[in-house]
Amino acid sequence: WIYDTTRYGKPVKGRSMVCCVFVCSMWKAGGLFGNDTVNCGELSNLDVYDLNVFDKTKMNSGRPEICQTSDPENQNCQLVGPYTLNFNHYNEAPVYSHMGEKCPTWIPGQGPDYWGP
Numbered sequence: 001w002i003y004d005t006t007r008y009g010k011p012v013k014g015r016s017m018v019c020c021v022f023v024c025s026m027w028k029a030g031g032l033f034g035n036d037t038v039n040c041g042e043l044s045n046l047d048v049y050d051l052n053v054f055d056k057t058k059m060n061s062g063r064p065e066i067c068q069t070s071d072p073e074n075q076n077c078q079l080v081g082p083y084t085l086n087f088n089h090y091n092e093a094p095v096y097s098h099m100g101e102k103c104p105t106w107i108p109g110q111g112p113d114y115w116g117p
Contacts, residue, residue, distance in 0.1 A: 002016070020045045
């Protein structure tokens with residue numbers, strides 16, 4: 001999706017992205033996915049924090065002191081906000097080509113099983 005916007009006071013065309021597509025696009029532009037073919041438009045918020053791309057040594061007790069002080073019970077670094085964000089399946093899923101592009105199973109009477117292969 002392309003939309004009309006402004007940049008530095010001048011009209012330009014820009015890509016329209018929700019937050020998870022933006023994050024994935026930044027990672028992709030930075031080479032995080034290597035040679036894997038990843039279509040960022042097919043990923044969801046869950047996919048973004050579920051991907052095994054975060055440094056585990058910087059989680060839990062390995063967090064910087066300011067993170068541990070700000071939110072002692074959080075495995076991640078959350079500096080502000082009244083609520084702690086805890087993510088299920090955080091940093092668990094491997095990156096693979098064409099992830100999120102197909103729903104591999106359909107459970108009769110229940111619908112799709114969205115967990116990838």
